[in-house]
Amino acid sequence: MKLRTFIARRLLLLIPVLIGLTMITFTISHIIPADPAQAWAGGDKADQAQVEAIEEEYHLNEPLHVQYYYYMRDLLRYGEMGRSPVSGRDVSEDIKEYFPATFELTLFAMFFVIIIGIPTGIFSAIKRNKVPDHLIRVVSLMGSSMPIFWLGLLLQLVFAQWPALHWGQPILPPSGRIGTFIDPPTHLTGLFTVDSLLTLNAPAFTSSVAHIILPAFTLCFAVLGTIMRVMRSSMLDVMNQEYMKTARAKGLKEKDVIYKHGVKNALIPTTTILGMAFGGLLGGAVLTESIFGWPGMGRYAITSILFLDFPAIMGFTLLMGFVFVLMNLLVDILYAYLDPRIRLG
Template sequence: MKLRDYVIRRLLLLIPVLIGISFITFFLSHMIGDPAAAWLSEKTAGQPELVEKIRAAHHLDDPLVIQYYYYLVDLSKLDLGRTGRNEGGRPVVQALMDYFPATLELAIIGMILCLLIGIPAGILSAIYKDKWVDHIVRLGALVGVSMPVFWLGLIVKYWLSYKFGWFPLDGRLPYSITPPPDVTGMYTFDALIAGQWDTFFIAVRHAILPSFCLALISMAIITRMMRSSMLETMTQDYIRTARAKGLSERIVILKHALRNALTPTTTVAGIAFGGLLSGAVMTETIFSWPGIGRFSVKAIGATDFASIMGFAMLIAIIYVFANLIVDILYVYLDPRVKYG
């Protein structure tokens, strides 16, 4: 099967996945309250005629099955509805487009930290198995997996920001700094595109702590997966053959062992990236980062069902595409893998 056919088939499978996600989120959200409440303020909540007008405009008087039908029709047109009063009643798609770049920037920097730290740490741990390096890496990975994000965020903010002043406390940029021209919505990338190096380094300093806190668990998982994959790969016959040929240990590890050990690690990294995007709620709240995590928290607090369902649909799409990219990378990492 060709790559194009494989991608098309996987994209078609996205349709039933999104329908399933929409079905679950729609019916669960409508079980916890009146969707019309999201569009009402304290002043208008006591006006029955306005409530009925809102319910009629959004088909809320119809049975749930009919409401879900109208939701699917709007979804086919990429219309996710309108936000509640907490976001000014603007389209959900527009709100997600405004908030998503901040979360994507955080996730990309976090994934870079995961790969730059997790993969070398896993390789070193496997090479020096049962030595002091291995024990330190394994202990660090255990601490990383066990560390609650909210606790870690508060600790690093107190020590690294408040006590030592190495990093800013909150936000993406200081109020005195004008954001770079909006190209991607990600300040670090936009500053690079515009050649604003001072703004770039300031934006990176603001993003380091929240990115690290967000990525720590994934970093620990990637480290442990890389270690176990390398240990398994190093026992294979072709590794012994490479050593018997007189190749240096550096060549054996980097050229022969690493590429094969990366295959399972790639799966973990792809899933982790989706997790970074969807799991930023706590991190963005602690660091006042204006991403979709904070957007979803505000939507839940305001019982804004359209925004909640839009957030769920976006995360579902991200996970599907992350898995698709991982499956495509498999073929390049391991030629024995075929599209099927």
């Protein structure tokens, strides 16, 4: 099947997936026995008229299927995700503010995963059953079992608190997205590092890069161990293949055998994991964002859940669902590119 047809088909399939997602999320969030209108109206002291006004605005007194109809109508006809009763803004506005922060954090986390996880996985395979291999495997196990919040706190202590106590200056800032006294860069993409680079804003660039290092490294640890192990085992698999022996027999340097012939094939399963990890990190950055005061989707999601902010819950879930499906598609396409034997569809 041609690539274009494959992509078109997958994008069309996205529609029923997202509709199904909205139905399930809508139902689950609305059947919780609670009265969000009271909380949205201002809590226990809100008077009945205010509560009724909120119920009217959000159709809370209508049957569930009618509420769902109104939600889908506004989404499809106007592109509106509804007004968040907690933030007071349209959910799409909230997402525009919070999503770039999480996206930027995830991008940097993935960058760390790639530049650390893949090379170490390869090296571990090359040095199989030797000391470096054992050390790397221990580290990968730590990565999978270490609680993210604990790692985050540890990094704050090691890179911020202790250096400040001993040398009077932290190595890296412990929280936030940019220095308190640095103006954020002009909003172009919402990614501080990219926007500051595009606007040649050196203070904003260095400050935003410095601020993202610790949270991104913390976040990357969640998948780093897995990537290291997957890369190791697929390299081992590849290195035992006949064509690798042929390449060696032809007199190629070991370096060329490994990197030109082996790594590309070994990357195939790793790419799949990376793609899924990206989606997972986007949705699962809550703890990291809390520890480092990172104003992203994680914190937004928590607040929405605690206040039963239906529009925000729906918006967040739709977005994450869309990202997951998109990442799946991209991984499949990349898969086909890496391995010409694979035919799409």
